[in-house]
Amino acid sequence: MSASLAEVFLTFLRFGVLSFGGGMANLPEMARVLLANGWLSRRGFADGFALGQFVPGPNMLAVLFYGLSAAGVGGALAAMLGMFLPGTLGAIALVWAWRWMGQAQWSRALRRALVPIAMGLSFSALLVLAQVSLSSLWGLGGAGLAAVLLYRGANVLAVLIGAALLGWLIGVL
Structure with missing residues (x-):
C-alpha cells in the first residue's frame, strides 16, 4: 500500500512528538500503526x-526504511523529518x-518520577521486538543464550558474530 507524503510525515511527526526518552519509547505504537496501515509486514518492521x-x-x-x-524516497525523507523535527x-x-x-x-x-515510566516503555519496546522477530524456538533459544552470555560478561562482538554464524548454519541446514 502506498501512502501519501503528508500521511507519512504526519504519522511520523506524531511519533516524534511522543518520543520522550527516545524513539524506542514508542516502538510498540509505531509497530501497531505501521502494521495496521499495511505499510510494512512484521518481518519488514523487524528488518528495518x-x-x-x-x-x-x-x-x-x-x-x-519505514518511510521508504x-x-x-519522498516517504523516507518525510518520515525522517517528521520523526526528528520535534526532538x-x-x-x-x-x-x-x-x-x-x-x-x-x-x-x-x-x-x-520519569524513571519508572521510561523503564516501562523500554520493556514494552523489548516485548514488541520479541514479538516481531522471535518466531521460532531456535530464535528464542538464541536470544536467551545471547542474553546469558552478555550478562556473564562475554564480548558483545563475539556474541554478534556467533549469532550470525549460528543463524547462517540453521538456515543452511
Missing part, C-alpha cells in the same frame, strides 16, 4: 529496526532553558 540499529547515527534511523516502504526543536528549547530548569525543584522531582 535491525538495519536502523546497524548503521551509525541515531538509533531510530529505521524510520527511513510506505511512500518511496531537534525540543533540544534547542532545552538548551536555552537548561540553567533555569536545573535549579528548579520541580525539575529534579520530575526527572525522578
Whole structure:
C-alpha cells in the first residue's frame, strides 16, 4: 500500500512528538500503526529496526526504511523529518532553558518520577521486538543464550558474530 507524503510525515511527526526518552519509547505504537496501515509486514518492521540499529547515527534511523516502504524516497525523507523535527526543536528549547530548569525543584522531582515510566516503555519496546522477530524456538533459544552470555560478561562482538554464524548454519541446514 502506498501512502501519501503528508500521511507519512504526519504519522511520523506524531511519533516524534511522543518520543520522550527516545524513539524506542514508542516502538510498540509505531509497530501497531505501521502494521495496521499495511505499510510494512512484521518481518519488514523487524528488518528495518535491525538495519536502523546497524548503521551509525541515531538509533531510530529505521524510520527511513519505514518511510521508504510506505511512500518511496519522498516517504523516507518525510518520515525522517517528521520523526526528528520535534526532538531537534525540543533540544534547542532545552538548551536555552537548561540553567533555569536545573535549579528548579520541580525539575529534579520530575526527572525522578520519569524513571519508572521510561523503564516501562523500554520493556514494552523489548516485548514488541520479541514479538516481531522471535518466531521460532531456535530464535528464542538464541536470544536467551545471547542474553546469558552478555550478562556473564562475554564480548558483545563475539556474541554478534556467533549469532550470525549460528543463524547462517540453521538456515543452511
